[in-house]
Amino acid sequence: MSSGFVGTGALVRLGLRRDRIMLPAWIAGVVVLAVGSAAAAADLYPTVESRVSAATAANNTTALLALYGRVYDPTSLGGISMVKTGGIGAVLIALLSIIVVVRHTRAEEESGRLELVGATVVGRYAALTAALIIAVATNVVLALLTAVSIAGAGLPTAGSYAFGAAWGGVGIAFAAIAAVTAQLSSTARGATSLGSIVLGVVYVLRAVGDTAGPDGPSWMSWLSPIGWGQQFRPYAGDRWWVLLITFAFAVVVIGGAYALVERRDVGAGLIADRLGPATAPAGLRSPFALAWRLQRGSLFGWLAAFAGLGLVLGNIAGNVGGFVDSPSAREMVAKLGGQQGLTDAFISAEMGIMGFVAAIYGIQAALRLRGEEAGQRAEPLLVASVSRTRWVMSHLVVALGGSALLLVAAGLTAGLSHGAQSGDMGRFGPVFVTAVLQLPAVWVLTGIVVLAFGAAPRLVVAGWVALVVFLMLGQLGPLLELDQWAMDLSPFTHIPRFPVGDVDPVPLVWLVLIAVALVAAGLVAFRRRDITT
Amino acid sequence: MTEAISVSGLVKAYGPTRALDGLDLTVRTGEVHGFLGPNGAGKSTTIRVLLGLLRADAGTTRLLGGDPWKDAVTLHRRLAYVPGDVTLWPTLSGGEVIDLLGRLRGGLNPTRRADLLERFELDPRKKGRAYSKGNRQKVALIAALASDVELLILDEPTSGLDPLMEAVFQECVQEERVQGRTVLLSSHILAEVEALCDRVSIIRNGKTVETGTLTELRHLTRTSISAELASAPNGLAALPGVHDLKVEGLRVHFDVDTDQLDAVLRQLTQAGVRSLASHPPTLEQLFLRHYESESTDAVMSR
Numbered sequence: 001m002s003s004g005f006v007g008t009g010a011l012v013r014l015g016l017r018r019d020r021i022m023l024p025a026w027i028a029g030v031v032v033l034a035v036g037s038a039a040a041a042a043d044l045y046p047t048v049e050s051r052v053s054a055a056t057a058a059n060n061t062t063a064l065l066a067l068y069g070r071v072y073d074p075t076s077l078g079g080i081s082m083v084k085t086g087g088i089g090a091v092l093i094a095l096l097s098i099i100v101v102v103r104h105t106r107a108e109e110e111s112g113r114l115e116l117v118g119a120t121v122v123g124r125y126a127a128l129t130a131a132l133i134i135a136v137a138t139n140v141v142l143a144l145l146t147a148v149s150i151a152g153a154g155l156p157t158a159g160s161y162a163f164g165a166a167w168g169g170v171g172i173a174f175a176a177i178a179a180v181t182a183q184l185s186s187t188a189r190g191a192t193s194l195g196s197i198v199l200g201v202v203y204v205l206r207a208v209g210d211t212a213g214p215d216g217p218s219w220m221s222w223l224s225p226i227g228w229g230q231q232f233r234p235y236a237g238d239r240w241w242v243l244l245i246t247f248a249f250a251v252v253v254i255g256g257a258y259a260l261v262e263r264r265d266v267g268a269g270l271i272a273d274r275l276g277p278a279t280a281p282a283g284l285r286s287p288f289a290l291a292w293r294l295q296r297g298s299l300f301g302w303l304a305a306f307a308g309l310g311l312v313l314g315n316i317a318g319n320v321g322g323f324v325d326s327p328s329a330r331e332m333v334a335k336l337g338g339q340q341g342l343t344d345a346f347i348s349a350e351m352g353i354m355g356f357v358a359a360i361y362g363i364q365a366a367l368r369l370r371g372e373e374a375g376q377r378a379e380p381l382l383v384a385s386v387s388r389t390r391w392v393m394s395h396l397v398v399a400l401g402g403s404a405l406l407l408v409a410a411g412l413t414a415g416l417s418h419g420a421q422s423g424d425m426g427r428f429g430p431v432f433v434t435a436v437l438q439l440p441a442v443w444v445l446t447g448i449v450v451l452a453f454g455a456a457p458r459l460v461v462a463g464w465v466a467l468v469v470f471l472m473l474g475q476l477g478p479l480l481e482l483d484q485w486a487m488d489l490s491p492f493t494h495i496p497r498f499p500v501g502d503v504d505p506v507p508l509v510w511l512v513l514i515a516v517a518l519v520a521a522g523l524v525a526f527r528r529r530d531i532t533t
Numbered sequence: 534m535t536e537a538i539s540v541s542g543l544v545k546a547y548g549p550t551r552a553l554d555g556l557d558l559t560v561r562t563g564e565v566h567g568f569l570g571p572n573g574a575g576k577s578t579t580i581r582v583l584l585g586l587l588r589a590d591a592g593t594t595r596l597l598g599g600d601p602w603k604d605a606v607t608l609h610r611r612l613a614y615v616p617g618d619v620t621l622w623p624t625l626s627g628g629e630v631i632d633l634l635g636r637l638r639g640g641l642n643p644t645r646r647a648d649l650l651e652r653f654e655l656d657p658r659k660k661g662r663a664y665s666k667g668n669r670q671k672v673a674l675i676a677a678l679a680s681d682v683e684l685l686i687l688d689e690p691t692s693g694l695d696p697l698m699e700a701v702f703q704e705c706v707q708e709e710r711v712q713g714r715t716v717l718l719s720s721h722i723l724a725e726v727e728a729l730c731d732r733v734s735i736i737r738n739g740k741t742v743e744t745g746t747l748t749e750l751r752h753l754t755r756t757s758i759s760a761e762l763a764s765a766p767n768g769l770a771a772l773p774g775v776h777d778l779k780v781e782g783l784r785v786h787f788d789v790d791t792d793q794l795d796a797v798l799r800q801l802t803q804a805g806v807r808s809l810a811s812h813p814p815t816l817e818q819l820f821l822r823h824y825e826s827e828s829t830d831a832v833m834s835r
Binding site (some may be wrong): 110186274275277278279281284285287289290293294341349375376377379380381382383384385386387445476526528529530 | 536581584585586587588605606607609610612613616618620622623624626628629631632633635636637638639657658659660662673684810816
């Protein structure tokens with residue numbers, strides 16, 4: 001048994017070497033997010049009264065409870081200022097843990113590199129152990145840095161350490177979950193998707209628990225690793241014992257992952273491969289048909305998620321106004337999104353978030369181009385009489401069209417459920433339009449990926465960097481009172497705040513033109529460069 | 534047109550390193566041309582330039598009468614390519630890949646496809662990720678060989694194939710030759726090259742060092758001679774072209790440059806020959822001489 005761990009140390013060093021840019025960048029990004037919120041807190045909520053009124057308003061708004069969680073101590077500065085960041089950050093940290101673990105386990109195995117390493121003196125459990133060590137260490141560093149930084153930014157010290165520990169606990173729980181999904185699926189893509197689905201499910205579980213009334217299923221928050229992070233209650237009691245639940249969960253789940261490693265062959269998943277057809281279907285005769293075949297599964301999954309989210313958002317949008325009764329509460333909601341008309345502000349803000357999420361889809365669908373090129377799967381097409389433009393367009397149609405479909409789906413379900421819930425089907429139009437209006441900004445991000453792919457294929461992460469920058473500008477810009485020119489860098493700033501205000505088509509047209517220009521520039525550059533791996 | 538591929542003075546640099554440094558290559562229409570050289574010599578880089586995947590920095594390249602960079606799309610209808618390390622889409626079956634690539638190239642011959650599947654003993658229903666290395670090679674080989682094209686560009690196509698499948702591959706290439714197709718075959722398997730190739734080019738460090746038929750190349754190298762003489766050999770060591778001379782009493786062993794054989798044999802008959810054995814150079818020796826690393830070269834020329 002113990003020989004199964006031989007070589008773990010070497011793999012940890014190899015992993016840290018490979019991640020020497022990615023890990024510090026992620027950690028820095030999340031810490032900056034936390035510090036930004038902490039630093040703005042004292043100005044936003046100078047008095048206890050201002051905190052109590054803002055916290056009461058937030059706690060009485062179902063949608064905010066569902067999205068970010070509850071403020072457990074309305075009087076504390078940390079509670080109200082970190083509630084939103086706490087939720088967003090927990091998701092980012094969970095994703096980071098999933099990516100790190102899958103990257104050093106299933107992705108290595110799928111590429112065959114693990115076999116190369118495994119044939120040397122490396123035990124059966126070494127890769128998984130190394131991945132978990134890297135992930136846990138990353139989360140510990142992240143937790144400590146966060147705690148020190150936000151305490152330094154003026155929040156209470158004890159609560160700040162609890163906040164950091166709560167985040168670290170979420171990360172460790174998801175490292176454990178990813179350790180299992182990496183054994184279940186035979187592809188890295190599948191393992192990451194499975195981990196993300198678990199993340200989505202547990203986020204919803206705690207949303208249901210947090211919004212439940214006194215007689216409702218509030219216990220559901222306790223089924224969710226994200227919920228445990230919030231039940232830690234930083235700045236409101238700092239219940240350190242909740243961390244024990246997270247650790248117990250992690251130990252059990254990681255034990256399960258080791259048991260799965262024991263039971264399977266290198267390279268295989270637990271879900272066996274079935275045989276495919278001996279001949280291609282008649283339709284599989286163009287690069288687009290192939291791109292669709294490769295990407296449709298993922299798109300269907302995203303469509304289901306968007307339709308579901310739309311349904312929920314449309315349903316709770318009508319409740320927003322009812323719960324809010326004080327002027328400061330209205331101000332709070334306005335700060336989190338729009339200017340007036342609470343329901344409209346809510347719809348506008350939430351569709352803005354849907355736009356960001358659709359941009360994630362667009363980016364990763366366009367990144368398929370680089371994945372195919374680097375995986376040497378572009379070559380067979382490019383030497384089989386497919387022009388470079390045609391090949392790029394095949395995946396780009398999926399990325400651009402797919403993100404459009406996502407927003408249409410969310411708009412349809414949100415409009416219908418909001419119409420049904422409010423008893424006024426006339427509300428369908430505005431809700432639907434708000435969703436679809438996000439599209440030009442989504443396309444700009446896809447365009448950035450195409451430009452990077454064409455001009456500097458090794459720097460395609462530029463798409464993700466741009467998304468994070470735009471996200472921070474959008475979420476933190478109003479809190480930090482950034483200059484307008486800085487806010488204007490984000491395409492999402494230029495999306496009209498419909499249905500709060502009118503739709504000005506000019507910025508939309510500009511955004512589409514910019515997207516087209518980015519794609520065209522990327523194509524020109526790609527046609528002039530070498531195919532690289 | 535008599536030249537399917539003509540390359541001269543081809544240069545491709547990656548930063549300061551020159552992968553190709555003035556490479557020349559001529560492949561005549563209808564021939565099977567062996568493309569040889571040690572690892573890292575620039576074979577795959579040359580092929581990727583010919584396929585329009587890489588852009589040449591200097592030199593002229595003509596492929597089937599066109600420019601491989603500018604006319605890539607039209608030229609690719611007339612050629613098929615098999616890389617040395619085939620990667621497949623994990624979720625597509627082998628049969629689907631064969632059909633897709635064939636259709637993109639303008640259709641493939643269904644009878645030939647079925648025939649090749651049988652001869653290569655490939656199960657086309659398996660998913661890309663389930664194939665072994667050798668079976669992935671077979672998928673690409675069948676897709677290429679079942680297409681109706683003028684030119685086959687094969688870059689170490691049999692890596693990972695077992696000896697039985699290697700034989701099937703050689704049969705298939707012979708059939709292609711009979712059909713009048715041109716083949717550029719990069720390979721490290723000397724028996725394969727000897728059995729299939731009309732002419733070969735040997736490259737090293739991005740330059741062509743030798744081109745010709747195997748017979749022509751043999752002339753450029755040395756013959757080993759062992760002889761038993763009637764009297765002690767005189768002046769053998771002083772003759773040009775004699776190497777590694779060993780004298781044991783009346784027995785001599787040496788290598789001689791093939792173009793100096795006449796003079797050497799005359800010298801031997803003067804001493805009186807009792808027995809004589811001569812060995813033409815093996816292919817192995819031929820290649821090893823060309824494959825020897827630059828450092829050996831440098832030492833020898835000093």
